[in-house]
Amino acid sequence: MHEDSNDIFEKGLLDHYCDRPHVLEKLSLAEFAANYRFSSSYATKGIPLLNEGGYIFERTSSRILRFRNYYYEMDPDNYMREHIMLYYDWRDEERDILNRKLEELFLKHEKRIQKIKKQFHSLDDTVLTTALEEASQRLDESTATEKPDRPTFDFDTYSLDDSTSFADIQKELQDDSKSETVKFTSPQKMNDSDFQNLFEKLNQDQRDYITHVTNHFKKSSKQMLHFLTGGAGVGKSLVINTLYQTLFRLLNSSPDSDPDIPKILLCASTGKASFNIGGQTIHSAFKLPLNQKELNHLSSDISHTLSTKLHDLKVLIIDEISMVGQHILDMIDQRLRHLLCKDVPFGGVSVITVGDFFQLRPVCARPLYYPESSNPYAEIFGETLWRKFKVFQLKKIMPQNDMQFQVALNNLARGKLTKSDIRLFRKRTFKSVPDTTNFDDAVHLFTKNEDVDNYNKMVLNKIKGRTTNCAASDILRGTGSQLEYRFFKKFKDETYGFTSIKI
Numbered sequence: 001m002h003e004d005s006n007d008i009f010e011k012g013l014l015d016h017y018c019d020r021p022h023v024l025e026k027l028s029l030a031e032f033a034a035n036y037r038f039s040s041s042y043a044t045k046g047i048p049l050l051n052e053g054g055y056i057f058e059r060t061s062s063r064i065l066r067f068r069n070y071y072y073e074m075d076p077d078n079y080m081r082e083h084i085m086l087y088y089d090w091r092d093e094e095r096d097i098l099n100r101k102l103e104e105l106f107l108k109h110e111k112r113i114q115k116i117k118k119q120f121h122s123l124d125d126t127v128l129t130t131a132l133e134e135a136s137q138r139l140d141e142s143t144a145t146e147k148p149d150r151p152t153f154d155f156d157t158y159s160l161d162d163s164t165s166f167a168d169i170q171k172e173l174q175d176d177s178k179s180e181t182v183k184f185t186s187p188q189k190m191n192d193s194d195f196q197n198l199f200e201k202l203n204q205d206q207r208d209y210i211t212h213v214t215n216h217f218k219k220s221s222k223q224m225l226h227f228l229t230g231g232a233g234v235g236k237s238l239v240i241n242t243l244y245q246t247l248f249r250l251l252n253s254s255p256d257s258d259p260d261i262p263k264i265l266l267c268a269s270t271g272k273a274s275f276n277i278g279g280q281t282i283h284s285a286f287k288l289p290l291n292q293k294e295l296n297h298l299s300s301d302i303s304h305t306l307s308t309k310l311h312d313l314k315v316l317i318i319d320e321i322s323m324v325g326q327h328i329l330d331m332i333d334q335r336l337r338h339l340l341c342k343d344v345p346f347g348g349v350s351v352i353t354v355g356d357f358f359q360l361r362p363v364c365a366r367p368l369y370y371p372e373s374s375n376p377y378a379e380i381f382g383e384t385l386w387r388k389f390k391v392f393q394l395k396k397i398m399p400q401n402d403m404q405f406q407v408a409l410n411n412l413a414r415g416k417l418t419k420s421d422i423r424l425f426r427k428r429t430f431k432s433v434p435d436t437t438n439f440d441d442a443v444h445l446f447t448k449n450e451d452v453d454n455y456n457k458m459v460l461n462k463i464k465g466r467t468t469n470c471a472a473s474d475i476l477r478g479t480g481s482q483l484e485y486r487f488f489k490k491f492k493d494e495t496y497g498f499t500s501i502k503i
């Protein structure tokens with residue numbers, strides 16, 4: 001077979017459904033997809049598919065289904081077709097659906113279709129349509145963007161069954177990446193005058209760095225690995241923001257460039273840090289496993305989508321690099337090599353890391369600057385990768401309002417307190433707090449959650465005014481006492497003690 005031949009195909013979910021054994025004849029596609037997983041090889045409890053199509057296994061936890069949702073009023077044909085496909089049993093699409101009168105088929109089986117559909121939708125269509133219309137109206141008002149000609153909506157349905165723990169669901173989501181979407185979050189392009197103002201705000205060092213990077217991209221396609229550092233308040237976030245806007249303009253300047261295909265990704269190690277720069281977490285961008293040391297295998301679907309979306313990626317900016325452990329950097333490297341099919345560091349993408357190693361360390365992981373361990377595979381775990389990064393430093397502390405305090409904090413971080421720094425801190429400490437009521441607005445730090453809760457409750461109780469109750473209802477689908485044990489008991493505290501549950 002020729003190496004470019006297209007005569008290769010792999011069976012997918014629909015094929016497995018069509019090959020389902022006769023005992024599952026009456027099963028709809030949605031039920032099949034949610035409750036069975038496929039394997040090409042046999043293991044205990046495997047149910048053989050017809051046509052030697054492999055084996056299916058009953059899932060212990062139902063899968064989350066994601067599909068396009070049509071509304072009858074807007075698109076009746078697709079609505080009926082989708083409902084029949086998902087919630088009615090069929091085996092041969094052409095024979096059982098396409099060659100039949102859609103409306104007749106739908107009306108004849110509507111009751112059954114709606115009954116099965118109910119298992120997968122916690123809201124009915126009317127509620128969803130109203131909510132979506134309201135949301136779209138609000139969006140129109142705030143952005144004044146045009147409405148799409150034919151609105152279609154993607155949404156997820158969740159369904160859980162027995163013995164499913166929360167961690168298992170997370171794992172399921174990761175292992176079965178088919179149910180994930182690939183989405184990149186990045187800041188909007190600024191208008192020209194805001195961009196100019198932003199640029200003019202930069203001090204000399206900040207401007208020099210941005211010009212250095214921009215010139216590099218203007219002249220060369222060579223990979224750049226940078227570490228931009230500096231203490232608190234030197235303007236690292238401002239540089240990231242301006243650099244993104246500058247590179248966005250530069251890298252999308254060719255007439256055939258599609259700005260929706262990302263050329264720059266803005267990431268950070270935590271949700272909060274990524275929110276601050278308008279980006280996303282490293283884990284979500286690269287579909288990295290949570291709480292696991294080893295890189296997860298992506299399904300062919302996700303891998304293909306990610307490769308397609310990232311094929312034009314030129315720069316990856318990572319903020320708060322001090323919180324990124326060696327193994328995470330290694331995972332990013334491996335992921336990019338794989339997705340971009342280039343066996344060079346980070347698949348050839350330029351990486352600009354930003355942060356301050358005097359700030360927070362990674363949680364339960366080796367920081368990047370740690371020396372090589374005695375591990376003979378150290379190289380694989382990212383340590384030597386870090387040594388490829390060139391360091392740039394910003395020194396000038398920018399917020400002018402409390403400069404002395406900022407300088408003292410940076411000196412403290414470096415263990416280089418001056419006498420006047422010490423005097424400054426001493427002025428702000430108390431041996432015993434004279435009157436706590438003077439400190440109501442101050443940030444309180446506690447070492448135990450219990451103390452945090454007590455303090456929050458005390459402050460909440462002090463708030464005067466009318467109390468409003470907002471009722472929340474939590475719906476868990478599934479059966480069995482395990483469900484009650486694992487979810488109800490586990491989450492009771494987190495939902496502030498919701499007390500009734502229907503199983």
Ligand SMILES: Nc1ncnc2c1ncn2[C@@H]1O[C@H](COP(=O)(O)OP(=O)(O)OP(=O)(O)O)[C@@H](O)[C@H]1O
Binds near residue numbers: 206230236
């Ligand atoms: N060139 C500048 N001119 C005026 N203000 C600036 C300048 N650079 C930074 N700032 C201001 O200084 C403050 C600190 O900047 P920024 O948050 O970017 O610093 P940072 O290095 O990211 O700090 P941290 O490490 O604490 O996150 C911000 O209010 C920012 O707007």
